[in-house]
Amino acid sequence: MNQPTVSLLQRLRANIFAIFLGVALLGWSPSALATTPAPRLQPAAPPKSSPVAPPTRTVRPTASPTEQVAAPKAVEKGSFVAAAVKRVGNAVVRIDTEKTISRRPSIDPMLDDPFFRRFFGDDLMMPQGEERLRGQGSGFLIDANGTILTNSHVVNGADRVTVTLKDGRKFDGKVSGVDEVTDLAVVKVAAKNLPVSRLGDSDKISVGDWAIAVGNPLGLDNTVTLGIVSTLNRSSAQIGMGNKRLDFIQTDAAINPGNSGGPLLNEDGEVIGINTAIRADANGIGFAIPINKAKELQPQLANGEKIRHPYLGIQMSTFDVEMAKNSNDDPNSLVVLPEVNGVIIIRVLEDTPAAKAGLRRYDVITAIDGQAIHNADELQQTVDRSKLGSALKVEVHRGDKTMTITVRTAELKQAEQ
Numbered sequence: 001m002n003q004p005t006v007s008l009l010q011r012l013r014a015n016i017f018a019i020f021l022g023v024a025l026l027g028w029s030p031s032a033l034a035t036t037p038a039p040r041l042q043p044a045a046p047p048k049s050s051p052v053a054p055p056t057r058t059v060r061p062t063a064s065p066t067e068q069v070a071a072p073k074a075v076e077k078g079s080f081v082a083a084a085v086k087r088v089g090n091a092v093v094r095i096d097t098e099k100t101i102s103r104r105p106s107i108d109p110m111l112d113d114p115f116f117r118r119f120f121g122d123d124l125m126m127p128q129g130e131e132r133l134r135g136q137g138s139g140f141l142i143d144a145n146g147t148i149l150t151n152s153h154v155v156n157g158a159d160r161v162t163v164t165l166k167d168g169r170k171f172d173g174k175v176s177g178v179d180e181v182t183d184l185a186v187v188k189v190a191a192k193n194l195p196v197s198r199l200g201d202s203d204k205i206s207v208g209d210w211a212i213a214v215g216n217p218l219g220l221d222n223t224v225t226l227g228i229v230s231t232l233n234r235s236s237a238q239i240g241m242g243n244k245r246l247d248f249i250q251t252d253a254a255i256n257p258g259n260s261g262g263p264l265l266n267e268d269g270e271v272i273g274i275n276t277a278i279r280a281d282a283n284g285i286g287f288a289i290p291i292n293k294a295k296e297l298q299p300q301l302a303n304g305e306k307i308r309h310p311y312l313g314i315q316m317s318t319f320d321v322e323m324a325k326n327s328n329d330d331p332n333s334l335v336v337l338p339e340v341n342g343v344i345i346i347r348v349l350e351d352t353p354a355a356k357a358g359l360r361r362y363d364v365i366t367a368i369d370g371q372a373i374h375n376a377d378e379l380q381q382t383v384d385r386s387k388l389g390s391a392l393k394v395e396v397h398r399g400d401k402t403m404t405i406t407v408r409t410a411e412l413k414q415a416e417q
Contacts, residue, residue, distance in 0.1 A: 080267050084212055085224050087269030090166050090195035091141040092262060094216045095150060095173065095187065097158035099133045138215035138262030139163070139187060140197045140271065146171070146189035147302060149294055150261030151276055152178040155185050163189050166222060177301030181245045181309050181412065183276055184294055185261075186301040197263060200270030202249065202290035205229055213253040213275055213286070215262025227253030230285070235377045239287060241277065245309060245384055247377075248287040249273045255286030264288040310388050310409035312359075313352020318375040319344035319364055335362050338397035342366035343379045357407040360398065367395035383409065 137154030141147065148163065155161055161173035171189035178185040209229045217223050230252050236244035251264065255275045264273035273288030297307055324339040337344070342364045348354050365373055369392060373379050386392060391408050 080210070081212060081224070081226055084265050084267055084269035085214060088140070088197045088263060088265060088271065089214065089222065091197040092166065092214050092222070093139050093141065093148060094164040094221055095137045095139050095148075095154055095261060096162040096164070097135040097137070097155055098160040099135070099158050100130050101133060102130055136216065136258050137260045138258065138275070140214075140261075140263045141194050142197055142199065142298070144192065144194050144196055146191045146194055147176075147298075148173070148187040148189065149274060149298065150185050150187060151274065151289075152180050152183045152185045154261045155187060156180065161187060163187065164221075165194075177304050177306075179297060179301060179307040181243075181307065182293060182297060183244060183246070183289065184274070184297055184301060186298060188302075198270050199291055199295065200266055200268070200272045202272045202292045205232070205249070205266065205272050207231055210267040211249075211251040211253045211272075212265040212267075213251070213255055213259060213262065213288075214265065215255075215259035215275060217254075217256035217258040220258075223259075225254040227251050227284075234287065235380070237376065237380075239277065245380065246289060246293065247381075248276070249290055251286050251288060252284040253286060254284070255288075259286075308388055309412040310383055310386050310390070311353070311412040312383055312392075312407055312409065313349040313354040314345050314359060315347040315349070316343045316345055316365075316376050316379065318377075324364075336399055337362060338364050338399065340364055340366055340397050342373055342397070343376050353407050353410045357394075357405050359394070359396065359405060359407065362398075364397040365394055366397060369393050 135154065135158070137150060139148040139150035139154070142149055155173075155175050156178045158175065161175060163171045163173040165171075169191075171191055173187040173189050176186040176188050207229055211227050211229050213225045213227070215223060228251065230250040232249060233247040234250045236246045236248065239248065249264065249272070251273075253264070255278050259275045260277075262275045263271040264275055266272050271291050273291055274294055275286065275288050277287045278285065300307060319337075320341045321339045324337040327333050327335075327337050328339070343366075345354075345359060345361055345363045345365070348359055348361060365379060367373055368379065368382050371382065373382065383392070386409055388409060388411055391406050394405050394407050396403050396405055
């Protein structure tokens with residue numbers, strides 16, 4: 001091989017080496033060069049009228065029109081009420097009651113006057129007879145064999161109870177048990193394979209949770225209203241129901257006459273309460289019995305057992321130091337009140353555990369069995385949790401004296417509520 005040829009080959013090798021060196025420095029590989037196709041030239045886009053280029057946007061694949069209509073997010077967010085009602089709606093029942101009362105004859109003195117009776121005879125005298133009163137409420141099935149929870153005031157004293165299901169079937173209802181103190185009742189119907197409500201846990205709800213009231217207000221069957229849990233543990237005394245022994249769930253879901261006994265649901269369709277009462281002097285304030293209280297008493301009521309409630313036999317009010325000072329500073333005050341925080345006795349009922357133990361009006365109770373008592377609700381709850389006949393050691397302040405008086409609880413009678 002002659003010299004010019006050798007020089008040419010050497011130059012080619014050097015060029016090839018330089019190319020490979022450049023490729024390595026750029027992070028490429030010879031295989032990439034061999035497999036990557038050359039870019040295809042595209043026609044240039046026509047010039048834009050604006051000198052500013054639009055911002056770069058990432059284009060995502062969109063669903064088909066059918067998919068977009070089938071599952072829009074707005075429908076999913078708003079459908080929890082329908083879903084909740086669907087889970088329990090068939091188990092909500094209407095309860096119609098009839099009660100017979102005796103009607104006394106008129107005792108208007110004018111009608112007994114011989115002068116009027118001479119001219120008009122005895123036709124003016126209203127004869128004694130009977131009158132049938134009709135009522136309506138709601139309830140819900142808690143088992144497939146026809147056990148229904150409702151309010152005591154819906155069915156108590158009824159001569160006839162008729163239960164109507166959502167599908168139109170009607171059954172004669174039998175009142176198994178009632179408890180007026182907690183306003184709970186159990187009704188049974190003779191049927192099988194009935195729809196059942198799903199019971200929740202009222203101890204797990206919070207203020208602000210959704211509340212869905214279902215029932216038959218004003219005879220309008222299968223009515224649903226929506227609100228929230230407004231507050232918890234609202235005592236019966238606070239809402240003007242001093243004859244009850246309950247802490248209620250307060251809600252702004254509309255509860256109207258006829259809703260009584262129907263379920264209050266959470267957003268999952270679980271029963272968290274039993275719709276019971278409304279404030280006649282306010283709008284948007286309703287109350288429900290916590291379902292856990294109903295769970296506790298339902299077995300006894302279903303068996304026809306009487307619910308026995310302990311009591312002391314006092315009328316009372318929450319009391320504090322400031323109230324005592326205001327009273328003691330009054331020159332017309334008849335007694336000197338102890339300047340302590342607790343519960344003051346307003347009245348001691350006759351022939352009650354409190355009267356027998358020696359409690360007196362204006363005594364201030366500050367503790368029971370060593371546990372401090374700050375308000376009337378705490379005292380009531382402490383007594384409710386005690387057993388019938390249990391001896392409670394009540395710390396009492398009377399004037400400038402402090403003493404401990406033992407009070408033995410007894411059963412609350414209907415006449416003493």
